[in-house]
Amino acid sequence: MATDSIHAGMTGGDTSGLGEQDTVDVRHLGFVALAWRRFRKHKLALVAAVLLIMLTGSAILAPWVSPYDPNHGDFSAFNSAPTSAHPMGTDFTGRDILSRVLYGGRISLLIGFSSMLTAIVFGTMLGAVAGYFGGWVDNLIMRLTDVVLSFPLYLLLFVLSAFIAGQSGGKNVLMIVLIIMAVSWTYIARLLRGEFLSLKEREFVQAARAVGTGSAGIITRHLLPNAIAPIVVNATLLVGNSIILESVLSFFGFGVQPPTSSWGSMLADGLPNQATAPWGTIYPGMMILLTVLSVNLLGDGLRDALDPFSTKK
Amino acid sequence: MTTYIVRRLLQAIPLLLVISIVLFGLLQLIPGGPAQVALSPRMSEQARHDMVVALGLDQPAPIQYVKWLWGTVHLDFGNTFKDGRPVLTEIGDRLPATVELLGLSFLVALLCAIPLGIIAAVKQYSIVDYVLTVLSYIGISMPVFWFAEMLILVFAIQHGWFPTSGRQTEGGPSSFWDSAHHLVLPVIVLALAFIASWSRYLRSSMLEVLHQDYLRTARAKGVQRLKIIVKHAFRNALIPLVTVVALDVGGIFGGAVITETIFAWPGLGRLFYDALSSRDYPVLMAMMELSAVTIVLCNIIADIIYGILDPRIRYS
Numbered sequence: 001m002a003t004d005s006i007h008a009g010m011t012g013g014d015t016s017g018l019g020e021q022d023t024v025d026v027r028h029l030g031f032v033a034l035a036w037r038r039f040r041k042h043k044l045a046l047v048a049a050v051l052l053i054m055l056t057g058s059a060i061l062a063p064w065v066s067p068y069d070p071n072h073g074d075f076s077a078f079n080s081a082p083t084s085a086h087p088m089g090t091d092f093t094g095r096d097i098l099s100r101v102l103y104g105g106r107i108s109l110l111i112g113f114s115s116m117l118t119a120i121v122f123g124t125m126l127g128a129v130a131g132y133f134g135g136w137v138d139n140l141i142m143r144l145t146d147v148v149l150s151f152p153l154y155l156l157l158f159v160l161s162a163f164i165a166g167q168s169g170g171k172n173v174l175m176i177v178l179i180i181m182a183v184s185w186t187y188i189a190r191l192l193r194g195e196f197l198s199l200k201e202r203e204f205v206q207a208a209r210a211v212g213t214g215s216a217g218i219i220t221r222h223l224l225p226n227a228i229a230p231i232v233v234n235a236t237l238l239v240g241n242s243i244i245l246e247s248v249l250s251f252f253g254f255g256v257q258p259p260t261s262s263w264g265s266m267l268a269d270g271l272p273n274q275a276t277a278p279w280g281t282i283y284p285g286m287m288i289l290l291t292v293l294s295v296n297l298l299g300d301g302l303r304d305a306l307d308p309f310s311t312k313k
Numbered sequence: 314m315t316t317y318i319v320r321r322l323l324q325a326i327p328l329l330l331v332i333s334i335v336l337f338g339l340l341q342l343i344p345g346g347p348a349q350v351a352l353s354p355r356m357s358e359q360a361r362h363d364m365v366v367a368l369g370l371d372q373p374a375p376i377q378y379v380k381w382l383w384g385t386v387h388l389d390f391g392n393t394f395k396d397g398r399p400v401l402t403e404i405g406d407r408l409p410a411t412v413e414l415l416g417l418s419f420l421v422a423l424l425c426a427i428p429l430g431i432i433a434a435v436k437q438y439s440i441v442d443y444v445l446t447v448l449s450y451i452g453i454s455m456p457v458f459w460f461a462e463m464l465i466l467v468f469a470i471q472h473g474w475f476p477t478s479g480r481q482t483e484g485g486p487s488s489f490w491d492s493a494h495h496l497v498l499p500v501i502v503l504a505l506a507f508i509a510s511w512s513r514y515l516r517s518s519m520l521e522v523l524h525q526d527y528l529r530t531a532r533a534k535g536v537q538r539l540k541i542i543v544k545h546a547f548r549n550a551l552i553p554l555v556t557v558v559a560l561d562v563g564g565i566f567g568g569a570v571i572t573e574t575i576f577a578w579p580g581l582g583r584l585f586y587d588a589l590s591s592r593d594y595p596v597l598m599a600m601m602e603l604s605a606v607t608i609v610l611c612n613i614i615a616d617i618i619y620g621i622l623d624p625r626i627r628y629s
Contacts, residue, residue: 154567
């Protein structure tokens with residue numbers, strides 16, 4: 001067994017996992033394969049990943065798997081308790097909650113993933129530029145993050161969205177994504193700046209510069225790939241955060257507008273009838289909790305798996 | 314140290330100025346700006362004009378801003394659109410309720426998070442640690458308002474143990490027990506997220522400290538286990554926690570808006586929500602600027618406490 005090249009991640013604490021598969025010479029494994037070997041030791045994160053795939057899959061497949069039209073009210077069953085016909089009950093206009101939860105997941109997850117993507121792209125760009133070029137550019141960008149970080153973000157979020165409430169459809173969803181992005185890019189920007197500050201002094205970067213690689217080439221080919229781990233971990237956590245933010249906004253009526261519905265707006269719909277029809281608020285909330293929980297656990301697993309010096313079991 | 318504090322406070326001034334300009338600009342840019350809001354569509358042309366002039370909304374935005382700023386540095390935030398009372402009086406009226414709720418929540422959160430974090434770290438990989446880890450993940454992942462709804466559903470609606478909303482029973486005599494009764498659910502809601510994240514922080518910083526050489530030395534020379542944990546380890550593990558707590562205190566207004574709105578708690582969060590619904594610009598501006606001041610001050614306080622707890626840090 002090639003113990004000399006086995007990473008610290010495999011020697012730390014738990015050795016029970018060292019089965020026959022682990023006798024492979026890890027020197028020949030790539031970054032992804034190594035990360036996967038560490039990741040699968042993290043049982044909770046593995047479960048979370050499977051759960052997240054199922055949740056996303058059911059949202060994508062909603063038009064095919066949901067039993068009813070999510071916006072069609074069954075007038076013979078208002079606020080009906082869960083039955084075999086309506087496994088999660090119906091809401092105050094007789095709409096099937098299971099179907100609505102499946103369709104609502106499309107919007108919640110869409111907003112969660114798109115906010116994450118835009119925030120990561122924007123934050124990465126600013127962080128990379130600040131860390132790589134330094135000087136006044138760095139100063140300017142960091143002062144900007146200081147300002148955004150000193151904003152009362154929740155209040156700002158509420159104020160911004162209060163004014164877009166009333167717009168409908170895709171435009172509204174896009175605005176929510178942009179608003180969530182505007183308040184969440186700072187963390188990744190700071191993180192990436194820090195990474196770049198230390199990476200750009202390394203020998204391999206100097207070597208690249210010596211052979212005439214331009215700034216853009218150094219950033220995209222040499223620096224970014226080395227900073228991928230913190231980006232991925234933060235991307236995961238941002239998805240959960242964005243889903244929560246969206247649900248808060250929709251809950252207070254500043255988020256997605258009817259007839260579009262997300263898990264957050266379903267919670268708002270269910271609230272007035274909570275005493276007689278608690279299933280209207282229980283199930284959408286459970287979906288948010290499960291999604292964010294699995295995203296957070298996944299992020300934690302990835303943090304350990306992507307860190308070559310991880311000593312966690 | 315004094316020089317450091319003064320320098321930090323001076324640095325905060327331009328930051329707060331920039332923030333106030335951005336906030337003011339945002340409120341101006343947003344469609345349906347202040348000019349349209351305070352006016353009723355049924356007003357006559359003359360009444361409308363008089364009102365615009367009275368509120369100073371006919372002047373260009375930069376002049377409005379300078380006037381606002383001039384008032385603000387004299388602690389005059391203008392009058393509310395709603396009933397024309399001074400914004401500062403309105404905020405002063407609501408402040409005690411918010412301080413009561415938030416203060417108690419922070420106290421409860423600290424009292425729970427510290428022992429939980431220490432136990433989880435000392436008993437690492439035990440069943441207790443595992444259960445606490447899972448619970449804190451759930452606490453962090455749960456939408457606050459949903460948790461509030463569920464608490465209201467179970468403990469207020471179904472069992473009737475606690476009131477669903479308000480600060481005291483309507484019309485009844487105000488007593489300590491009545492107030493305490495109303496506080497239970499909102500405090501649990503606000504404290505839970507903090508307990509979950511703070512105990513995680515404390516656990517990981519405790520673990521880091523517990524593996525240090527000086528703790529092994531202390532153990533080797535026979536210092537009692539409890540004394541090692543409390544005096545040697547906890548004191549050092551506290552340092553990162555202080556920063557997190559101070560930052561959370563700074564950003565607390567957001568959580569207050571959610572919790573106070575759900576529990577109809579007559580505090581600042583509720584005031585903000587109502588001002589938002591009725592587009593009461595002077596109130597919104599004052600609340601946001603005050604929150605920004607709180608955040609910036611808490612950041613400075615965090616750095617100062619950091620220096621006190623960790624003598625290795627020198628501020629020059």
